[in-house]
Amino acid sequence: MFQSIPWLAAASIASGIVSVGFIGYLWPYRDRLGGRFFIATIGCEALWALAYGVALFVFDPTLRYAFEVPIWLAINFIGVFFLAFALEYTGRSELLRSKAMGAVVGLQILHTVVVVTNPIHGIAWTNYRIEPVFGLATVTYAHQPWLFVNAAGFIAMIGVASFLLADTVFSYGPLYRTQAAAIAISPIFPGLPFLLWLAEVGATPPLNLTPLLFPIHLAFDMYAFFSRDMFEMVPAARRIADRGAIDSLGTAVVIVDAGERIIEHNDEATRVLGLPAGTALGGRLAEHAPDIDPAASGGTVTRTVDGTERTYAVTTAALETAGGTAVGNTVVLQDITAERRREQRLAVLNRVLRHNLRNDLNVVQGYLDIAIGRVDDADLRGMLETAERKTAGVVELGEKARTIESAMGGEAGSVATVAVEPLLEDIRDDLLAETDAEIGIEVPAELSVRTDASVFAVVLENLIGNGVVHNDADTPVVTVRTVEADPGHVGFEIEDDGPGVPAHELDVLDATEETALEHGSGLGLWIVKWGVASLGGTVDFEVSEAGTTVRLTLPDAADADATREAGEGTATPGTSAPERDNP
Template structure:
């Protein structure tokens, strides 16, 4: 008897304590009512509190009518607890759109109908029959036959609670340690009450009339208190991250498609809908090739494709990336399209313009130089001869500028070969070519002891860089004995090429646009040589620096051994 009273008292005490503790937790969380999911959790906590308090009270009430009404009360609270907890889990894990849509209506419809049946339980037998007091451990436990409708409602409540736990565990798997402690605690909190309800619900065990669920809610409130009080579960939650992921996709200003393993569309962002005038729901499940018909490329790599919309061709670069699940299994891929129609059209116009200008410049300057030579041959007036010489000099400089531009354009537009060369030999060849043009100049080559002059690079580009820098050093050198020196030395990361001269130095106005990488109406360079050298070094992945000294100009070029 004492043991029986002790067990009975433990069950009643645990149920009442769980009810009071859950009510206190709901009051504590009221301060977080603006956080995602908190209102639903508070509602679920209130339902659980009523459930525990009503059942704990019912265990000491032996008057049959009141006992039946208390049973109806705790069952009413029980059928609401599962759906409300599921709505909390949906909102907490960032699925607020589901909570606010028609999909949430069934979750609320079932407990609403059950509430009506429980309130009117004394007028019908749709939920149970043969209600009677069946004491165990000196408690006013009751036995009754649950009807199919009652089983349907109660199983729905258990399934709702189970789905809540799965959603929270999914958060653990998806987001790793960020929300792990909180989600595990809340997810596990539904297990003891759910397991405790099974003997009562399905009538097995030595005391099926005793429902241990309210008493086991004491474990539930302890785990929830750990998550909400100790771990500040609502200070940071998965809603923020899920919203960020969704926003990151929708806010991308370029079209994005998510495809499954069969290349069928599973989602698109707003930019894709707007760019291709898509019906978002209609394209889901359709092959990507049918949604975005393309020609001239492929989406199997970083390629470009051409689409036709309203008779107008549009060009896109394509970048794809695999989509993997938490187990690193490839489940699809993303396709991002960046429209480059205007850029390609501008490049085409510039190419045409460059070709026309270079062609006309060469042809017209050939005519001009020919007539200048004719004038010089036939003229006797010194002023006319000087003018003819001036025309010839200017024309030759223009032709040289066009030649430099053409050489660099040819290199830039082609797939230049990358191979290992001896930079010392390459510099020697450039110096030999220039000596014929500048016979009075002295050019020295100095290789620092121990320097590895082998470099994997693009020889044509590097030769063009060296030639233009040396030509600039000699062509503008007005010294009686023009000199230039090329030094090769090894640094920690690569090869340094230094070119110095004893000329007048480069005017700062010439260097300003080179260093900025652009010309303006007020800042522009008068020659192509420095531009070609700067662009070439950039193509090689190196660095170039100009310095004007009292002795002339020092140019430093650094090329990494690992770059090409």
């Protein structure tokens, strides 16, 4: 039946035509990463299939041998182009210009020259003859060692390329998994018949069925191209982004394996740690940074960089496989020199303002009080009293700074369960001891909030205190009540009947640049803003002719810490006199 139908030749030619058609679809993508090399790979397949299909009709030995040249040219360079595609597609383009890649290309050129000149020397094969099968001009020849070396190189390149694509499947998760897997698997189908032909396995050894399997190979490639946006989503972008992100951080990053050997680092790490350029990989981190433990996060190290002593915060993170096996650690060195210097300057200034200046002003206040008591002149006494009030305001401003430092200068995350009603009652009692006011508390008696107790108290003291102090009524009225909030949050509303917070002071809180604080009038609002921000909440002010309404929303850590809360008591933080803003 097969003798009357040139099925092998027709199938091979059809396979070549399909490949050429696929190239037509791919051509607009030739400038994408991997595009030109993928097109060249398909082009070699088309050349192989078409040349083999036509050669099966040629019975003249000399002319038939001439067709071996394009066939082996395609065989020799399919691997080269597929490997080049895999390198560029997965983000390893720098290897395309390496000496190793140049050697690969040179070797394949040599193999091609050997095939072309084989009739002269017989290095690749001998005893070349036509042995028709199914009425076609199939050939047979004795394979020589060089031919196996040639084929081994071809198979090795296909294998390396497939490995690179498979590595993308496992490394980058589902984003590129399907198209990379399809392209990595596709060479298996034409590869198996080629190996069988090379090993002369089968009933008819002269038949090389490889071109007939190209359509299956192309079906996987077409799936990757048409269904998975093969050239729209390339793994190279992810690989280059990973590398570029580390290099562009401006922060020293070192990655070590489980044996604490350096397997990756960026240029900043080379500069900070003094790593030897180009030779640090593979060396132990302890050789260059004995004071850094890759498994222990926290702490600081000091290094002299570019002639300047700098301080770095050390942060580490474990690297684990999907199964939880530890494979190494990432070490990040964050330059905190400027931050440390700023903290030092602020500490010195704070000491001067809080200690030296406060002490001196207390002396001034004492003398002013004495002078006021000894002066009979009303005008002079008035001036002294004004001076005494201004001095008291400056002292109070220093006390506000102390409150900020004590409440918000501690470690973040000092969470406690705060009983809200007792806290509000303590604040009310302190205020009523100094002024006449009506302070209403409309909160559930059982309401408790898990939050930073000291910061929470300072925020409420200032909001309620400001509503009393900045109120020109004979009896200021302030009401604190709970309001609805999102799940996991608690909402409060502080309402007063005063003249309202001036708009320019609220604008200061939203400004992106610093504004001078006049007479300390804005410091209380800053305390509220900073405190609420540190608690992770929000605060909004609504000013009307009836007064000011402040809406405060805070996250309640009780949900996240429910299991811990069972073993803890309820805390009511101690309160102090509210930090009030001077008019």
